[in-house]
Amino acid sequence: MSGPSTPGPAPDALELAALLCSRVCHDLISPVGAIVNGLEVLDDDPKPEDRDFALDLIRKSAKTASARLQFCRLAFGAAGSAGAQIDLGDAQAMARGHIEDGKTSIVWNLPRLLLPKNRVKLLLNMLIIAQQTIPRGGTLTVDPIGEGDTMSFRVTASGLNARLPHNIAELLSASQAPAADAHAVQPYYTRLLAQACGLSVKLAPEGEAVAVTAS
Template identity: 80%
Template sequence: MSGPSSPGPAPDTLELAALLCSRVCHDLISPVGAIVNGLEVLDDNPKPDDREFALDLIRKSARTASARLQFCRLAFGAAGSAGAQIDVGDAQTMARGHLEDDKTRIAWNLPREFLPKNKVKLLLNMMVIAQQTIPRGGVLTVDPVGTGEAGGFRVAATGLNVRMPQAIADLLSSGPTGSVDAHAVQPYYTRLLAQACGLNVVLAAEGDAVVVTAS
């Protein structure tokens, strides 16, 4: 995503729901497709080596799909009744399952406590944005800003070839929104979550890092 966004109408409720569904489907299509490919290999009565390869692909892809589903359920879905509070420790587990891999590591410095559902959703969405700034991997450092329900979060991304996506920064800002499609809906949704929590969310370069802050 590059270039400044042009002002345009914000999506209505139905369009926002549809765009978020498209985003979730985009996250899941790859591991689910890999599972289907592995099953097709098994259906062809493969050699023992090919069979083991297919089973390994299915196992890994099923774990990936499960981790992404759990993360998306909390980051984008209802995940509890209105006004519910969520254990930040559970959010940490889901974030590690979805965002950590051989290239990306999470340094989690938040205390374990219960926070309002929208605030936890905001945190997870901030981490997704921060991860997008380190396409070759690196470290996501998660810190509190303030304390308790009035506090916010700071997610700093450091890594090789860290990049500052200005279009995402524009979508997060409180100014006019540009065109919001399935690729842009996640940062726009993050902005809405921050507003619902009484916070402002900002994406900015800080030295060798790109930082997402909600305060």
């Protein structure tokens, strides 16, 4: 019987930056590729119905790319100077634009106020993790823990066959450093954000749902 896995070496600053960039590129490649495909259809001098289809594809894909860029800028980027605060109302709008579709919806139970940017970045990254637990879609419910500048969060994911993604719970804890790929770096980055806020993040099943909690 094999023993518990040994944590690997944590990525240095350059590797972490590269992995986060790869993650952002992964999120954008699909809508940007669809825009390119739509433009290629237009370049072929298509029939009117094909032209309408191409324009609709470009329009929807550009909207998706814009929403993902805005979300990633806040979730992974600098988003203001050191010590900056971010409006939770803006975070809600970006989260809905990035996550909500025909399958997944958000119930946002947070008050509208300004919070330190790392806490807001932590919340958005928790939403990404929670979304991964309901691959067939469902509802993400966002609730506050505490109030004011020290508010933390709880995101409950409910949906058909909600499950814990492989290794995510371990990557959120101090027990495992990420593998050198863009998939593992996001939960690891969430852990770093939580530590910067003096918090820890846990991912655990709750009946038929899954909860991501920062406390």
